[in-house]
Amino acid sequence: MPSYDVMPEVQLYQPTEVDDALNLAEKFRQQGWLLGGGQDTYGWLKDRAKNPTALIDLNDIEAFKGIKATSTGIEIGALTTLRDIIRNPLINDHFEILAKAAGRVASPQIRNVGTLGGNLIQDTRCWYYRRGLACYRAGGNLCYADSPEAMNREHALFNASRCVAVSPSDTATALVALNATMVIKNIDGDREMSAEDFFVGPDTHITQMTALEPGEILTGIKLSNEWSNARYYFEKIADRDVWDFALVSIALVIKEEANTVKDSRMVCGGVACTPYRLNKVEQYLKGNPLSEKIITNAAKIASQGAETLNYNHFKIPLMENLVKRALRS
Amino acid sequence: MEFATLKKDVWGREVILGASWDLLWVILALTFIGIAMHAIIAAAKKRKAAPDSSGKRIERHEKIDRIFHWVMAVSMFVLLITGIFPKIGIEFAWLTIHWVAGLLLTVITIFHIFRSIFWQNIKDMWIGLKDFKEPFDESYKPGKYSLAQKSMHASVTILTLLVIVSGIIMFALIDTPWWERTNALSEDILGWVFLIHGLVSLALVAVISLHIYFGLRPEKLFYTRSMIKGWISEHEKDENHDQEKWVVKD
Amino acid sequence: MNNYKHIGKNFIPPDIYGKVNGKAKYAEDFRADGMVFARMYTSPVAHGRVTDIDTSAIDNMEGVVGILTADDVPSTEAPNAAILTNNPAFIGDPILAVAATDERIAEDALNKIKVKIETLPFAVDPLDSLMEGGPDAREEGNVFSRSREGSGFKKIKWTKKQIEEFRAGKEPTGEHATEWNYGNLEQGFKDAALIIEEPFVTTGYAHMSMEPRTAMAYWQNGTCYVYGSAQSQSFWLPGLARLLGVEQDKVVLISENTGGGFGSKIGAYPAAALPGYFSKKLGRPVQLRITREQEFYIGSARVGFQGWIKLGFAEDGRMTAGDVFIIEDIGPNATGGDGSSAGGAISLLYDPEAMRFRGLPVLTNTTPRGAQRGPGQNQIAAIMAPLMDKAAKALDLDRLEIRKINAVNNETTVYAEQRPVTSAYMKEALQKGADLFDWDTKQQFPQKINAPKVRGLGIGQGYHSAGAKGFDGLIRIAPDGKIHLYSGVGNLGTYSYASTTRAAAEVLKCEWDDCIIHNGRSDKNLPWSSYQAGSVSTYAQTRTNYVAAVDAVDKMKNIAAKIHGGKADDFDIDGRHVHHKTTPSKSSTYAEIAQAAIEFGGTFSGAIYPEDIHDITKRSVQNIAGTGLVGVAKDKLPQNGVIPGLAAAFVEIELDLETGKYEIMDYVGIAECGTVVHPQGLDAQMKGGAVWGMGMAGLERHVFDPQNGLPANIGYHQCKVPSYLDVPSVTRTDAVDLPDPQNPFGARGIGEPAMGCAVAALTSAISDALDGYNFGRTPVSSDMILNYVTGNNQSFKPLQTNNF
Numbered sequence A: 001m002p003s004y005d006v007m008p009e010v011q012l013y014q015p016t017e018v019d020d021a022l023n024l025a026e027k028f029r030q031q032g033w034l035l036g037g038g039q040d041t042y043g044w045l046k047d048r049a050k051n052p053t054a055l056i057d058l059n060d061i062e063a064f065k066g067i068k069a070t071s072t073g074i075e076i077g078a079l080t081t082l083r084d085i086i087r088n089p090l091i092n093d094h095f096e097i098l099a100k101a102a103g104r105v106a107s108p109q110i111r112n113v114g115t116l117g118g119n120l121i122q123d124t125r126c127w128y129y130r131r132g133l134a135c136y137r138a139g140g141n142l143c144y145a146d147s148p149e150a151m152n153r154e155h156a157l158f159n160a161s162r163c164v165a166v167s168p169s170d171t172a173t174a175l176v177a178l179n180a181t182m183v184i185k186n187i188d189g190d191r192e193m194s195a196e197d198f199f200v201g202p203d204t205h206i207t208q209m210t211a212l213e214p215g216e217i218l219t220g221i222k223l224s225n226e227w228s229n230a231r232y233y234f235e236k237i238a239d240r241d242v243w244d245f246a247l248v249s250i251a252l253v254i255k256e257e258a259n260t261v262k263d264s265r266m267v268c269g270g271v272a273c274t275p276y277r278l279n280k281v282e283q284y285l286k287g288n289p290l291s292e293k294i295i296t297n298a299a300k301i302a303s304q305g306a307e308t309l310n311y312n313h314f315k316i317p318l319m320e321n322l323v324k325r326a327l328r329s
Numbered sequence B: 001m002e003f004a005t006l007k008k009d010v011w012g013r014e015v016i017l018g019a020s021w022d023l024l025w026v027i028l029a030l031t032f033i034g035i036a037m038h039a040i041i042a043a044a045k046k047r048k049a050a051p052d053s054s055g056k057r058i059e060r061h062e063k064i065d066r067i068f069h070w071v072m073a074v075s076m077f078v079l080l081i082t083g084i085f086p087k088i089g090i091e092f093a094w095l096t097i098h099w100v101a102g103l104l105l106t107v108i109t110i111f112h113i114f115r116s117i118f119w120q121n122i123k124d125m126w127i128g129l130k131d132f133k134e135p136f137d138e139s140y141k142p143g144k145y146s147l148a149q150k151s152m153h154a155s156v157t158i159l160t161l162l163v164i165v166s167g168i169i170m171f172a173l174i175d176t177p178w179w180e181r182t183n184a185l186s187e188d189i190l191g192w193v194f195l196i197h198g199l200v201s202l203a204l205v206a207v208i209s210l211h212i213y214f215g216l217r218p219e220k221l222f223y224t225r226s227m228i229k230g231w232i233s234e235h236e237k238d239e240n241h242d243q244e245k246w247v248v249k250d
Numbered sequence C: 001m002n003n004y005k006h007i008g009k010n011f012i013p014p015d016i017y018g019k020v021n022g023k024a025k026y027a028e029d030f031r032a033d034g035m036v037f038a039r040m041y042t043s044p045v046a047h048g049r050v051t052d053i054d055t056s057a058i059d060n061m062e063g064v065v066g067i068l069t070a071d072d073v074p075s076t077e078a079p080n081a082a083i084l085t086n087n088p089a090f091i092g093d094p095i096l097a098v099a100a101t102d103e104r105i106a107e108d109a110l111n112k113i114k115v116k117i118e119t120l121p122f123a124v125d126p127l128d129s130l131m132e133g134g135p136d137a138r139e140e141g142n143v144f145s146r147s148r149e150g151s152g153f154k155k156i157k158w159t160k161k162q163i164e165e166f167r168a169g170k171e172p173t174g175e176h177a178t179e180w181n182y183g184n185l186e187q188g189f190k191d192a193a194l195i196i197e198e199p200f201v202t203t204g205y206a207h208m209s210m211e212p213r214t215a216m217a218y219w220q221n222g223t224c225y226v227y228g229s230a231q232s233q234s235f236w237l238p239g240l241a242r243l244l245g246v247e248q249d250k251v252v253l254i255s256e257n258t259g260g261g262f263g264s265k266i267g268a269y270p271a272a273a274l275p276g277y278f279s280k281k282l283g284r285p286v287q288l289r290i291t292r293e294q295e296f297y298i299g300s301a302r303v304g305f306q307g308w309i310k311l312g313f314a315e316d317g318r319m320t321a322g323d324v325f326i327i328e329d330i331g332p333n334a335t336g337g338d339g340s341s342a343g344g345a346i347s348l349l350y351d352p353e354a355m356r357f358r359g360l361p362v363l364t365n366t367t368p369r370g371a372q373r374g375p376g377q378n379q380i381a382a383i384m385a386p387l388m389d390k391a392a393k394a395l396d397l398d399r400l401e402i403r404k405i406n407a408v409n410n411e412t413t414v415y416a417e418q419r420p421v422t423s424a425y426m427k428e429a430l431q432k433g434a435d436l437f438d439w440d441t442k443q444q445f446p447q448k449i450n451a452p453k454v455r456g457l458g459i460g461q462g463y464h465s466a467g468a469k470g471f472d473g474l475i476r477i478a479p480d481g482k483i484h485l486y487s488g489v490g491n492l493g494t495y496s497y498a499s500t501t502r503a504a505a506e507v508l509k510c511e512w513d514d515c516i517i518h519n520g521r522s523d524k525n526l527p528w529s530s531y532q533a534g535s536v537s538t539y540a541q542t543r544t545n546y547v548a549a550v551d552a553v554d555k556m557k558n559i560a561a562k563i564h565g566g567k568a569d570d571f572d573i574d575g576r577h578v579h580h581k582t583t584p585s586k587s588s589t590y591a592e593i594a595q596a597a598i599e600f601g602g603t604f605s606g607a608i609y610p611e612d613i614h615d616i617t618k619r620s621v622q623n624i625a626g627t628g629l630v631g632v633a634k635d636k637l638p639q640n641g642v643i644p645g646l647a648a649a650f651v652e653i654e655l656d657l658e659t660g661k662y663e664i665m666d667y668v669g670i671a672e673c674g675t676v677v678h679p680q681g682l683d684a685q686m687k688g689g690a691v692w693g694m695g696m697a698g699l700e701r702h703v704f705d706p707q708n709g710l711p712a713n714i715g716y717h718q719c720k721v722p723s724y725l726d727v728p729s730v731t732r733t734d735a736v737d738l739p740d741p742q743n744p745f746g747a748r749g750i751g752e753p754a755m756g757c758a759v760a761a762l763t764s765a766i767s768d769a770l771d772g773y774n775f776g777r778t779p780v781s782s783d784m785i786l787n788y789v790t791g792n793n794q795s796f797k798p799l800q801t802n803n804f
């Protein structure tokens, strides 16, 4: 077995104009690899586990960067670094949960170059898959992580379908909670979709994590004022407090009125292949006060339907506890 | 042309991944050409007048067998669509539908096997040496089923059994409400199973296309009707079948 | 506090500059004219037999320079590690290497080579292999014991029932391979008022040296120059020469800086010899770069334990008996020996009146094992700490008290042979730590703090033998008055190569600025020095530097007597001059003395040297002979008994019952290593050791997929080394600083206990936070804690290892 760790031969394109980038994306489609901060790129390429012919570096396109206020909320360029998001006053004033989540990503060094788009689109961390094995997600015909003896402590509780990998992105949970809108471009134009629809599971898309099609670029993320300044809670539990992925994380935004819950959005990371929205909990909470009894029930509802693997049943109490903490906060 | 695609197994050895899905286009093209050629030749030939469908009706297919046929047809369609569409880029949550349809197909196939052994005259479908006279001897008439029908049935039988067996093996390798997947198969055997399942499915695409084509041909349409309504007319029977070989019980 | 000029004082080790400004060179940084890059193809299977290697696809590939296979290197007998092998016994076992003009071509070429391997049964958990009908990690057997009486393979199987009983925590009844004991065990347990009996598991994990074991080599006039990543310097040469099949004087090792070894680079390892063979075959310099992934394959790992322990305590807390059974996961190469060391550590740290150790080293097809910081001692430290707490609770004793009652002291006799110790002050270490930590006050605090958090306090004790003797010291005083100090101990990053040379400066009373250290290349005339491992350097190398300096001073006085008349004893030194004690005007500078030494020749200039020094030292002396006054001697200072390196740690944690995670609020580590030689170096050891201990207690572990034998740990992320935020922002350290009588400066070593005390303190604190529940396991990860708190089963089978 060879062990690779130097960059293989790949053409590098560094467009400065949006149109050039879109044309390159269209020209190379699957063979082109869009490059943000590269933190989930270089490893794949150096390991030769993914072998694109072209790297399309998006970092020189100013239009894809920055955070600006709009009439309905704010818009964040997909190439904005996590560091800029963490420090941005607009975000901290109105959507602090996103800054919190971004602040828990990886390590300061990675956040300095890692982009929001890259963080959202990054691939799953299933260790079998990262090893370069030809599992379902890599186009193969079996899952190594879901087998009678597999080591799958980090894998999914919900919505698995053959592949049991989980969504690794910390910002994704926050953005689904905030009901963000993803702005996507290709040479034919733009389309927008909700963050919730953007992340796709293995039942429909076993080889991809998002609804992005070849030739498409995520250009921005819109946050509407719907949830700005709402009470929020974000917590991520990982083995290590820096440089590690969530075992389970939770993002909650909640609006209360007269001591009852008016509306809420609650999302867990690390438990499904996509950020896992706790719809049933949200429904249950609506119109209810956040009493200890309601909170306990909500936690139970949250974990309903969980299907455990060999090593991940601890995620159930962890998830339930995080739901409780979020609601008690 | 490659029949199989390859992958590396967990230990880096080259093993079969499954059927090459490029074959689908080849199969579809060949089937289309075949059908087109048949249609042209058939059109060029002088067509005999179709036998009269009025008059005495003779039961060709019992209701239960008709139901079986159409349930099988539906499940087969569902299986082919859910199996093949995702391979050609049309993505949807296909897996559960696929295995449910597969289970249905398996159950009714078992039913059909039992029924054909114990309740039907299995000899009606048996292909004998004599049957091969039929294409060459205009005067030779078959029994209840023509050689073409028997061949169609035989190929569908073989293919269906293969696809069911391979499908069941694959079924054991996913989680279902009843069990968690096993690890019993090595990756190279698994590859063969996928290959068989894939190639057989592709063959089924061809065979079923032909089946549909013939079922819709004007001179054969009465068979299709019989599969819906159950009967053919005595004229239709006499014109196409040997009285002695197809003895109708009253 | 002592009155030394250098010992016990901080200084700036010369290699610091390079590490700060980036100029320090590691093996990978060296280049040579015409050098080519080699990369290895390693086994994709856990156990197999290579049946065919097809390299035809790269035969004419541009840039490919050559291929090296197992046929090109000497074969090795199983279970020993080979340079290249056709019988791989773990995933990552090196099979062949390809050299090319650049690294990418080498990688491209590797991708094209086809190797056919017939797979064989493999085991990743010793208990699977022990089970009747279970797989053997080697075709020759599943057990390999190394002992002085003889080493060899065995095939040992236990019945299903025996395995199940062992898993259920019962005393193992299956066959074992090694045993030692002392005292009357039966009586010990009879005398006990309390008996504690528990199974335990410590999962092995990678050494994770930051610098992979890259090496570059070329041949010049029949000598092989190896640029390697070595933990020791001189000590490598015999092994490296053996691996290369040449005489010791035909190999030069260059290892100026080493990015960590932790026991995995003590002696020459096969990968360091590969470029030598390749270079010989190709006739040009070859650099073999080891990738991060490969470092995880061949970079060695801690031995894992699956064991059972029974302890007896008298009413007053004294340990009356200890009985321990350890199945050691010794990987494919039968490396380790941790089990017996663990037994030894129990005998020393808790001094049971009677004791028995039984061991069973079982081969697995996992990462090859090797000594890792406190090999055996630290695993058992982690297991023992909560058991001591349990005993204290049952006997209604203070947890600190029970440790003091059993603490090793100057009278303690240890191991099977009940040997004496050179000195030991564990009680003092515990007290010093308790004072600094404020144990008494902290114990008064409530355990429940703001829910869902609970507090836990832990005490840990660490031990490793910390000294060696019999190595050589070499110094030279040049005619310009400069003092040249030769250190062949290796530079692992602990600075002890430099701090121990200060022993010579101390004897010579000279200024540190006048000293020049020579190290990092074996052709720099280095003496035969101790290995840089086993916490021995400080003890061993202060002794060698001392004897060399004493020899030099003796020669200086003799020369002064020759110049000024009188007897040598009439003269004394002051750091610059050798002068007559009563007639100070009869004085010569060190420079003048050195010049005179050259003129007098003989022993003074090194032309004649002691016969009992090592060949390596002899050659070095021959090289420097005639260039100054040479002080050279073998360390024959008296030494009797076990030289203990000891440490005690106190830790406070806050454990979150809802997440299973804990935060370390306070940590105090106390070294008991005799006289402190280098305070900053000691502080770094105590802190670094603490981080290691914290990793072992809660995070680090091997994970192998049992179905395919795949290791999950092939990068830093899955290995879970503690990060900056997982350790306390302040770790407090101190030392007992009482001299050991058997070292001229009273020094002993500390590297390994620095970690053992930390892992033990943490397992103790976790157990304390959970009202005394003992996992009997390392690591105790957050999911295990959560499963326990929620009342769920653990995910793993009892005693399962190499799992999440």
Ligand SMILES: Cc1cc2nc3c(=O)[nH]c(=O)nc-3n(C[C@H](O)[C@H](O)[C@H](O)COP(=O)(O)OP(=O)(O)OC[C@H]3O[C@@H](n4cnc5c(N)ncnc54)[C@H](O)[C@@H]3O)c2cc1C
Pocket: A033, A034, A035, A036, A037, A038, A039, A040, A041, A042, A058, A078, A079, A082, A104, A105, A106, A107, A110, A113, A114, A115, A116, A117, A118, A119, A120, A121, A122, A123, A168, A169, A170, A171, A212, A216, A217, A218, A219, A243, A244, A245, A246, C717
């Ligand atoms: C050691 C380590 C620890 C980590 N820990 C965490 C963690 O705790 N939490 C967490 O969330 N992440 C973690 N990560 C992942 C890391 O944060 C993300 O990989 C990083 O944010 C990705 O951003 P990037 O810009 O560097 O991505 P890139 O590597 O540039 O891109 C990642 C993927 O997104 C695609 N892409 C990038 N931009 C666009 C775009 N605009 N349109 C379409 N496709 C695009 C790329 O083609 C690629 O497939 C960790 C990574 C490492 C290496």
Ligand code: SF4
Pocket: A124, A126, A127, A128, A129, A135, A136, A137, A138, A142, A143, A144, A145, A146, A155, A162, A163, A164, A165
């Ligand atoms: S969980 Fe998904 S990514 Fe991991 S091995 Fe299974 S199919 Fe591949």
